[in-house]
Amino acid sequence: MNPELDKKLKSKNIRPTAMRQLVLQVLIDQNTAISLPELEQKFEKADKATLYRTLKTFEEKRLIHHIEDGTGAVKYALCHEKCNCHLEDLHVHFLCTKCNQTYCLDEIQIPDIKLPSDFLLESVNLVVKGICSNCKK
Amino acid sequence: MNPELDKKLKSKNIRPTAMRQLVLQVLIDQNTAISLPELEQKFEKADKATLYRTLKTFEEKRLIHHIEDGTGAVKYALCHEKCNCHLEDLHVHFLCTKCNQTYCLDEIQIPDIKLPSDFLLESVNLVVKGICSNCKK
DNA sequence: AAAGTTTGTGCAACTGAGTTGCAAAGTTAT
DNA sequence: ATAACTTTGCAACTCAGTTGCACAAACTTT
Numbered sequence: 187m188n189p190e191l192d193k194k195l196k197s198k199n200i201r202p203t204a205m206r207q208l209v210l211q212v213l214i215d216q217n218t219a220i221s222l223p224e225l226e227q228k229f230e231k232a233d234k235a236t237l238y239r240t241l242k243t244f245e246e247k248r249l250i251h252h253i254e255d256g257t258g259a260v261k262y263a264l265c266h267e268k269c270n271c272h273l274e275d276l277h278v279h280f281l282c283t284k285c286n287q288t289y290c291l292d293e294i295q296i297p298d299i300k301l302p303s304d305f306l307l308e309s310v311n312l313v314v315k316g317i318c319s320n321c322k323k
Numbered sequence: 324m325n326p327e328l329d330k331k332l333k334s335k336n337i338r339p340t341a342m343r344q345l346v347l348q349v350l351i352d353q354n355t356a357i358s359l360p361e362l363e364q365k366f367e368k369a370d371k372a373t374l375y376r377t378l379k380t381f382e383e384k385r386l387i388h389h390i391e392d393g394t395g396a397v398k399y400a401l402c403h404e405k406c407n408c409h410l411e412d413l414h415v416h417f418l419c420t421k422c423n424q425t426y427c428l429d430e431i432q433i434p435d436i437k438l439p440s441d442f443l444l445e446s447v448n449l450v451v452k453g454i455c456s457n458c459k460k
Numbered sequence: 461a462a463a464g465t466t467t468g469t470g471c472a473a474c475t476g477a478g479t480t481g482c483a484a485a486g487t488t489a490t
Numbered sequence: 491a492t493a494a495c496t497t498t499g500c501a502a503c504t505c506a507g508t509t510g511c512a513c514a515a516a517c518t519t520t
Contacts, residue, residue, distance in 0.1 A: 201487080203497065233499045238478070240497095251466070256391035256448060258507085259477060278436065283445060297434035299415065299449075304456035308420060310434075311393060313448045319441035338516080340468065355474045360506065375507070377468095395478085396506060 198247045209240050210249075219253050219261035219279070221286040255281040255288045255313050263290050276310055282318035289318065335384045344382050347386075355399035356390050356416070356425040377414045392418040392450045400427050413447055419455035426455065 191210050212228050213220065220228075225237050240263050248316040250262045251283045278291040296310050328347050332339040349365050350357065357365075362374050378399055381387045387399045415428040433447050 190380070190500080201496075203486085207497075208372060221477085225413060232478090235479080243497095254391065254393035254450075276398055280438070281443060289506050291439070294436065296437070297436075299434075300431065301417070302428070302430075302449065302456070304459060306454040306459060308453040309451070311448075311450045311452070314436055314438065314444055314446070315444040316438070316445040317449070319439070322441060322443060338467075340515085342469075358506085372471080372508075373469050380468095406509090 188295070195249070198244075198249045200243060200247050200249060205236060205318075206243075207238055209237065209244070213244075213250065213264050217289075217291065219263035221257075221259035221261045223259055225259075253279045253288055253290075254311060255279055256315075257281065257286060257288075261288050263288075266292060276312075279313045280318065281313055281315045282321055283315050284317055284321035287318060287320075297321070331340060332386070335381075335386045337380060337384050339388060343377055343380075346374065346381070349379075350399070350401050354426075356392075356400035356427065358394075358396035358398045360396055361363065362399075390416045390425055390427075390450070391448060392416055393452075394418065394425075396421065398425050400425075403429060413449075416450045417455065418450055418452045419458055420452050421458035422453055424455060424457075 188207060188211070191201045191214075193209045195206055195210060200206060208229070209225070212225060222234070222238055222241060225241070226232060226234055229237075236317060241250065241252075245252055245262065251261065251265050253261045255261060276296050278294040279289075279295060280289040280291050283290075284301050291314075299307065301307055301315060325344060325348070328344045328351075329339045332343060337343060345366070346362070347375065349362060357425075359371070359375055359378060362378070363369060363371055366374075382389055382399065385402060388402050390398045390400065392398060410428060413433050415431040415433060417426040417428050418424075419426070428451075433449050436444065436447060438444055
């Protein structure tokens with residue numbers, strides 16, 4: 187029972203069960219986004235449905251956000267401290283086509299999109315594909 | 324046997340079979356992108372696998388391009404005349420959260436993305452979600 | 461035009477991600 | 491401690507996408 191994890195969960199109004207602490211630890215250790223199938227593999231013996239619902243809960247409580255990077259599986263990554271995952275918090279995601287890792291590029295702002303005047307903008311999803319710094323070496 | 328469809332297929336080096344002409348017609352009639360399951364429903368009795376392979380062929384021969392709009396199903400739309408679906412042809416896609424239709428906003432250019440210097444950019448996928456002009460009425 | 465080769469189609473079966481119902485186990489409140 | 495609610499684990503299922511295989515259709519060669 188790591189008091190740090192405990193605190194983090196509570197601060198987002200998530201009951202800190204053992205399962206949830208383990209999942210949060212994996213998310214922290216990982217510095218790229220992770221999919222449900224990948225998360226499953228991090229555990230010897232874990233139930234897909236439980237992990238699924240854990241991720242859903244985390245997302246609902248805005249501890250993590252999800253990314254559709256076009257790999258077929260939705261990935262999840264920790265939100266940053268002040269992030270509420272609202273329109274103004276949107277950032278670019280980068281998918282490496284070599285190692286298949288997805289990075290949150292928090293420092294890059296999504297540029298303004300000018301839609302046709304009769305379209306109403308709600309959110310923006312920007313995924314850049316390429317080679318990450320690790321794979322370029 | 325529509326000679327127009329025939330010509331269009333041949334111009335992209337695709338053998339103009341009856342099946343392919345039918346699929347192409349659907350794609351032309353549609354002014355939004357269409358998914359494989361949606362395409363299936365356009366036919367009384369059509370084989371999923373055949374439609375699947377037809378779309379794959381069309382895409383390979385650059386008659387259509389695919390869009391990952393985060394709805395869970397990949398959608399396909401006709402490429403424009405001179406489009407070769409290379410980096411410079413990339414455009415924004417718009418997903419209406421009311422009617423679930425996906426539009427190609429060809430007129431909107433994807434703004435420049437400045438990646439960290441050790442990342443290599445290959446392609447950009449930008450999906451904007453919101454309400455389309457039809458649903459706003 | 462017939463024979464042989466290549467390409468396309470239809471069917472069935474399967475994979476893999478995501479999702480749900482339900483009962484047992486765990487947690488919280490009274 | 492009991493009751494009420496929440497979380498977990500298991501099984502089963504959905505749905506998009508994909509593949510193998512045999513048959514059909516279309517091209518090629520002679």
